[in-house]
Amino acid sequence: MTPPTLSLAIAQLNPTIGDLAGNAQQILTAAQTAASQGVRLLLTPELSLCGYPPRDLLIQPRFIQAMADTLHQLAHDLPPQIAVLVGTIDPNQRSPLGEKPLFNSVALLEQGAIQQIFHKRLLPTYDVFDEDRYFQPGDDINTFAVTLPDGHRVTLGVTICEDLWNDEEFWGKRSYQVNPIADLASQGVDLVLNLSASPYSVGKQAIREAMLRHAALRHQVPILYVNQVGGNDDLIFDGSSVAMNAQGQTVVRALPFQPDLQFLDYDLTLGDVTADPEAIAPQPASHDGEIWSALVLGVQDYARKCGFSRAVIGLSGGIDSALVAAIATAALGADQVLGVLMPSPYSSDHSLADAYALAKNLGIRTETLAIAGLMSAYDDTLEDLFAGTSFGIAEENIQSRIRGNLLMAIANKFGYLLLSTGNKSELAVGYCTLYGDMNGGLAAIADVPKTRVYSLCRWLNSSDDPAVPWRLPQSAAGEIIPDAILTKPPSAELKPDQKDSDSLPDYDTLDDILCRLITRHQSPSDIVTAGHDPGIVNRVVQLVTRAEFKRKQAPPGLKITDRAFGTGWRMPIASRWIATVPTPSSAP
Missing domain, CATH: 3.40.50.620 (HUPs)
Incomplete structure (x- = not known):
């Protein structure tokens, strides 16, 4: 007798911000392909309907209404035999009471209708993220169940991007009061789902997979992580969606830097996810x-x-x-x-x-x-x-x-x-x-x-x-x-x-100083302690500070590091603060 399974698919999509019809068509095409393969549940990335990040499009009422209309039409158009999780926006009815007007949400679409809405609980407000500007954090532990033809039920927990990034055991601290993954594990869910739009930076995939592995092992639950792919302004999304089994082993990895559709199963007898061994796409061998x-x-x-x-x-x-x-x-x-x-x-x-x-x-x-x-x-x-x-x-x-x-x-x-x-x-x-x-x-x-x-x-x-x-x-x-x-x-x-x-230190020296100053946030004194000449360090610090007016007028630059001169860089131009190394003449 064939063991009962829940057939799943991960749609790693490349949305265009604001192209609601085009993005909905991408979701529909992926759903039609998945349904033809017998898939019961399809995952798409965070805000897959509008693309991430939509920024101040979110303050336009017509945009929010158009998203709602498109979502309902998509629900109507989807194959009836498949359920689809779609990243979307949900208005907050409590906004007149002082809360933010919107939720960053996931809609469960099935049988021609919106069956449930799940809200993102942790809202990042660092680096390129500014979600607290628009969104109210959700309060609920997000779960739903899928019933198989033989009557078996699979309980799934839904998280959205940042909800995954608050494990105090992994990071050594908490950035938020709640840990949505731990909350879902306490509810006894069979499977954790995470819909993400996580921007690329050098080496980030290794960190993601280590974090997913830790969470799967800690809570003894498989985790499916689907990430957006593509470039949106200065941000690049690398995809590389992953499924981890409860033993922390990678069973699926989608293609890096390309759209992809990957299939896997949740085996109720094993209580775990399985997939074709060839479903693990290789990562680039070097940075x-x-x-x-x-x-x-x-x-x-x-x-x-x-x-x-x-x-x-x-x-x-x-x-x-x-x-x-x-x-x-x-x-x-x-x-x-x-x-x-x-x-x-x-x-x-x-x-x-x-x-x-x-x-x-x-x-x-x-x-x-x-x-x-x-x-x-x-x-x-x-x-x-x-x-x-x-x-x-x-x-x-x-x-x-x-x-x-x-x-x-x-x-x-x-x-x-x-x-x-x-x-x-x-x-x-x-x-x-x-x-x-x-x-x-x-x-x-x-x-x-x-x-x-x-x-x-x-x-x-x-x-x-x-x-x-x-x-x-x-x-x-x-x-x-x-x-x-x-x-x-x-x-x-x-x-x-x-x-x-003639004008700059040699680039090996300059780049090490800049990395320590800009990315690692080291003080000039720390940089000198690392072996650099105080005079050169002071000069570089002064040059960086004085060039701010140029950077504010530069074209958008593609972000590949944790600290880029773009969306996440917010330094004043008219500033007298230049933290240099005290020289003998200026020391107290």
């Missing part, structure tokens, strides 16, 4: 492989969801523009990428040769626009006003702004997405030109430190990781990024023989 996949997905989705099919990039012959060009080529296709070379009298011959070699390796089209004449025109116009002054930063920045204007003109004229090429190290210390090289619709590597840029380019030239999508073919020379770009000293080439090292 570089993760980051490459995230950046390509981020550029691809930003372009697609904003209505662009082509990109333009300024090619300097340097490593940053080389990496961005490679990302754009993988995301959009070589025939959709234009590289523009804009040599000045200070541009070296090898930089032009390197840029052409890169374009040949990638198979992208190039245009060359020399800017010497435009520089002369600026010199002539400003001659009287600048009389008696020396060549300096203003003149250097004019070159960058000329290039920025040319790139924006091309983008406007032909409908290209301009990708800016500045890295995180430069953006942190302000080694970039406002309205110049900072121009663009998207900053593709704004959260990638310079040392990681080099690492990614070397990885790109050597990796054949089968778990990484969007790999580029190597050239006949066996490389994607020309070796000359990897080995020459970095330079902005805005004056004769200029090197980045």
Whole structure:
């Protein structure tokens, strides 16, 4: 006799924020496919109907009403033999009494109707999250039951994203008063479900799986975790949905950085989940492989969801523009990428040769626009006003702004997405030109430190990781990024023989200081204790503080670390606080 089972499926979807009809169609298509395979219950991600994060769309009454209408229509359209959990918004009837107006919710759709609504209990208000702005936390322990044809019942507990992230045994502390997973375990549920929209950062999947494993083992209950995939503005969602059995073993892992539909069963005799052994998709073998996949997905989705099919990039012959060009080529296709070379009298011959070699390796089209004449025109116009002054930063920045204007003109004229090429190290210390090289619709590597840029380019030239999508073919020379770009000293080439090292510490030193300061929140004194020179630390701290006005005017940058200069970065511009290391002359 066949043991009783509950057939389940995980729909790892890539919604577009606000595209209610399109997102509903994705859910419907997944449900139809799952129903044809005999699935009884389908899971979709957090806020799968509207996409995450919808931000201030949530304060528009028409948007909330349209979501309700779309949800009811979806319930009507779904196959009658399948139940579907859909992430949605539910109005809070107690908002006139001082509560927040909405709940972040999950709707159970079955037999043409909304059967139950479950509310998110823990609302994150850190980093990129601002859910307390819109939502009221739910109070109820969320459970429901599915009855099988033979009369057996399976009790399931529903949690939403952050509800999973408050295990004091795993983290060593609690961030909230309640632990929804422990509450569900105390109710004796057979299976815990978690519907998430958890943004990507380097190494995060390993943390997620460790946390899920700990929770499954601690409470002796299997856990299904479904995550959103895709890029939404500066945030990238990696998918990598997981099912853990009660022994903390992974039985399902969905594809990373791609939509996916995975199937599994809850076996009532075992009291556990089972799946085909091939349902465990491999993860990228290195952090570089993760980051490459995230950046390509981020550029691809930003372009697609904003209505662009082509990109333009300024090619300097340097490593940053080389990496961005490679990302754009993988995301959009070589025939959709234009590289523009804009040599000045200070541009070296090898930089032009390197840029052409890169374009040949990638198979992208190039245009060359020399800017010497435009520089002369600026010199002539400003001659009287600048009389008696020396060549300096203003003149250097004019070159960058000329290039920025040319790139924006091309983008406007032909409908290209301009990708800016500045890295995180430069953006942190302000080694970039406002309205110049900072121009663009998207900053593709704004959260990638310079040392990681080099690492990614070397990885790109050597990796054949089968778990990484969007790999580029190597050239006949066996490389994607020309070796000359990897080995020459970095330079902005805005004056004769200029090197980045003229203005900045070496990048190994700079990036370590920046990581300690920005990501780990170490004090300058702690950074000195770690082995860095006090003078260099003070200088870097001052540069980071003074560059805030530039970062506020930068294009959105794809987030790949725990601390990016984007949605989650909220520093004042007009501030006198600069925490430096006391020097002997200033010490008390």
